[in-house]
Amino acid sequence: MSGPTWPGVARIVAGRYQLEEPIATGGVAIVWRAHDTVLDRSVAVKLLHPHLAGDATTVERFRREAQAAAQVVHANAVAIYDTGQEDDLVYLVMEYIDGPALRAVIQEGRGLDPLVVAALGEQMALALGEAHERGFVHRDVKPGNILLTQDGLAKVTDFGIAKALGSRDDTLTRPGTVIGTAAYLAPEQLAGHEVDARADVYAMGVVLYECLTGEPAFQGDTPTATAAARLSRELPPPRTVRADVPRALDRVVVTCTRRDRDQRYVDGNAVAAALAPLVHTRPAELTATLVDGRRLPTGGGGERGDVAAVPRPTRPDTRRRWLAAFLGGVVLALIALLATQALRDDPAGVPVVESEALNASADRSSQLSPAPDA
Secondary structure, eight states: OOOOOOOOTTOEETTTEEEEEEEEEOSSEEEEEEEETTTTEEEEEEEEOGGGTTOHHHHHHHHHHHHHHHTOOOTTBOOEEEEEEETTEEEEEEEOOBBOBHHHHOBTTBOOOHHHHHHHHHHHHHHHHHHHHTTOOOOOOOGGGEEEOTTSOEEEOOOTTOOOTTOOOOTTOOTTOOOSOGGGOOHHHHTTOOBOHHHHHHHHHHHHHHHHHSSOSSOOSSHHHHHHHHHHSOOOOGGGTOTTSOHHHHHHHHHHTOSSGGGSOSSHHHHHHHHHHHHTTOGGGGGSOOOOSSOOOOBSSOOOTTOEEOOOOOOHHHHHHHHHHHHHHHHHHHHHHHHHOOOOSSOOOOOOBOOOOSOHHHHHHHHHSOOOOO
């Protein structure tokens, strides 16, 4: 008797989501661009591999991903629309983002414009701040999980290893388990300790460092060597690599990445508050070029610990149109965020929560040797 197989193009899931094109795949799930035939819009549909549909623990983790992400309602977080199971298909329906992951615009050896980095960092921090207020820690913040829309918004995706505050069911997690992508883990995560919002703050700082310098933090010959360096010393200030980084932005990155979490910002909202004055100092600078000479890939699912990108055709003129739209949209998005988000002078801490993963064994190899971004 043959096992379950993948659905094909034009397959309709849950009576309404018509699959159009796979945009990411991996050991646990595949993400499709799909058409919602009821609301007439594009969506991203994440499907658990059929052979995992009979694994109650994996299905429960998949369901919890949807629950965690659905509670984080923010302009800078990818929206969750639906979840469920149909025969051997376990699915999660998300907002489709027709733009690249931040990973795609970071060029090795070349940093981005500092004020663009500050603007993107503020948006990322606001989304994570909303999650922290609702009792979630993302635990896998990285450039591949930050998607960029054509109207200038940065959107955080993949809450697949977050866990709700106050959950009494710890059967899906084990104390001491190290979960997340190795290059962005806080020291306390590497040590297998329980974490709070400050682990996300650390990861944000590492992402900002990489955006500014164009190179990963703590480069080592092996993931183990890189992790050991993070445990034993502080991340160098970005200005030691790139002298034109504003001192205020340099201080934000340094504060985010302190080894002692008591010396970091308390949560995402505190990071956003620290970035806000710099972001709005010279808004015209936000039109600086992010990248040149190559097409930015599109995608709807982000880079998850369990997926790898499926390459797509490119055209330079499309890249230029996306880039112009994004950079112009950043300014408009910042104005909108100022009007709707009140910055906190004394953000409250976030209680400790536990973590979980969709498939720890499948994720482990991709975390230590990251696959291309979705």
